Amino acid sequence: MPPGGWSELGNHSEGTEFILLGITDLRHLQLLLFTVLLPTYLLTLLGNLFIVILSLVDCRLQTPMYYFLRNFSLLEMAFTSVITPQVLSHLLTGHKTISPPRCFSQMVLYLTLGTVEFFLLAVMSVDRYLAICYPLRYPTLMTSQACLRLVLGCWAGGFLFLSGPCIWLLLLPLCGPKVLNHFFCDSIPLLALVCTDTSRLQLLAFLVAVCTLAGALTVTVASYVCVIWTLLQLPSAQGRRKAFSTCSSHILVVSITYGSCIIMYLHPTQTGQLDLNKGVAFFNTTVAPLLNPFIYCLRNKLVQQVSRDMLVKGMGPSRHLRVCLGGPGSF
Template sequence: MKNRSTVVEFIILGLSDDHHVNIHLFVVLLGFFLLTLIGNLIIVTLSLMDHRLQTPMYFFLRNFAVLEICFTSLIMPRFLYSLLTERKSISLPGCFLQMLLGFVLAACMFCHGAVMSFDRYMAICHPLRYGTIMNGRVCFQLVLSCWVMSFLLIFPPTFMVVLLPFCGPNIINHFCCDTAALLQLSCMDTGHLEVMIFVSTTVLLLGTLTVTIISYGCIISTIMRIPSTTGRKKAFSTCSAHFLVVVILYSSSIFRFIRPAQRDVRDFDKIVAFMYCVVAPLFNPYIYALRNEQIKESLKDACGRAFSKCLRL
């Protein structure tokens, strides 16, 4: 494919054309964005500073938090800027960069989610061997494999979208640069590329979902054998919260990506994308980590130390 584009910029429509609605959206989404950043930054900071959190579980949580910070920072600032200023244009290189990095980061987040569920399976179902198996080297290799798998599965078909010619129109019916919207705007046949994207996203989503379901299935089976009713309720409370994130993230992503007609863009797709681009990243730090007793204890200690220093000053 040879790029013969005559389009020099894209116009991203966003979620609404009404200025007053966009102002309200800006306020709400700015709050979402700040809460997502604050929650993930707390996880990263605490897991680096507190020696009690130097375990595989928090190592994976820290990496997952860094991915979420990068992903939301890639999508949200430009979206917020367009809501506030009504400036909806984006250059071709800017759009392509957002799409490439966004899809690779999102794929890596799905892989990390599967690795985190496997880590919880090892910790709960094989506690005696957990420390031996999940050592530092294995944890590093698992994180590295997430990046490699994400790059190999997602980058080639996404990069081929960059090589497509765009001759006009240049209006993207979305709030960010998305493959489906760009495929729809291309002035050449994209059938083979749609198949590649369909196959790669199907392998990624169903593969990571299978690992997650099997891991949590084994975890629930182990929890059911806990003699203490209080212990079972506590474990189920944690699992149910995790399942809520999994349901939101995978249901919206599967609905959007696992369909052969990848260039078929509907208005409802923007709402679905909003769920996995904005809502799920907001919930993740608070459900996966900040409800955790060790994290809460570490946060309390850190706040106490900071308060003591302020008093001495």
């Protein structure tokens, strides 16, 4: 590929497309992964969509906690849909090329949605902190308008922090082999195709990661330190268990999300680590979004009760399912 920016690759042909090495070159393993990944992706969409519908139709779930959970489920559906359909197509057809515009768009959406996810997890932690540490002031602090502003702030922050590094990468000249050692367009293999020195861009990306991921993690950890300290002061063991049950699912999701991210970006320049990164990225983009609805449903008694009312008794005859028609102050 001759040196040139992304704009020069806009009118692409077969010779200017990027080649993704994918997960495996063995055809029978590709078909096996396809048969496993397709139902996984469909279950991910159905599971997260179920949470969205559940939180919309029942008044018992019309609270800030489930408002954020609904937005998190929508975010997970978008996050996995950026990567998984393309992976399914490549596994089924064996055709592993992707055009530069699609590659860049995929990278931007993947990084942006991932950053928004970290911000939203931090907001959900703050919500639990306010609910447990300041229960009397919680209704006046977490109004529907405040929740909306927090969600919009997560999205604005994701695009704001990622716009600089992504635009910079878009303007850099590309050369060398057009092969990406990944199953989707991630920033690390794309940087390997840049002709010029990328040390400044990598430094900027590192600073952005510190400000976003480390900042969100700090807020999350600080919130739950305060939550645990408050719970330890409660005189009733039953009260402690009940309060902690509202946080346990979120703590588990946070642990999975941050754990996979830390492993993925630990020593990313090593060849062996790149292979490990592909495995962790596969888990992070396909399996983790599937686990989240099950985690929240299996560990939350209220969600279980509403689910039983909705699935067993149905929308019509159920006297327990409280359908909300919405309103100015509803979530």
